[in-house]
Amino acid sequence: MKSSDIITEFIMQLLNESNGETEIKRNELAQQFNVVPSQINYVITSRFTPELGFMTESRRGGGGYIRIKRVYS
Numbered sequence: 076m077k078s079s080d081i082i083t084e085f086i087m088q089l090l091n092e093s094n095g096e097t098e099i100k101r102n103e104l105a106q107q108f109n110v111v112p113s114q115i116n117y118v119i120t121s122r123f124t125p126e127l128g129f130m131t132e133s134r135r136g137g138g139g140y141i142r143i144k145r146v147y148s
């Protein structure tokens with residue numbers, strides 16, 4: 076299984092456990108999966124899109140985060 080698939084599965088699990096909304100720290104997640112932070116960006120931008128039913132919000136910097144929310148139409 077590719078690292079992108081594993082990260083996607085992990086984020087989906089977080090979403091399922093938290094009623095469809097989660098907040099992650101990009102650098103921490105990258106360290107956890109031993110990938111570069113841009114790999115986390117790739118997963119978020121390609122697999123958690125509005126077309127697939129997700130909204131994302133991010134804040135960069137020291138206290139930065141990526142918030143992912145499952146939305147229903």
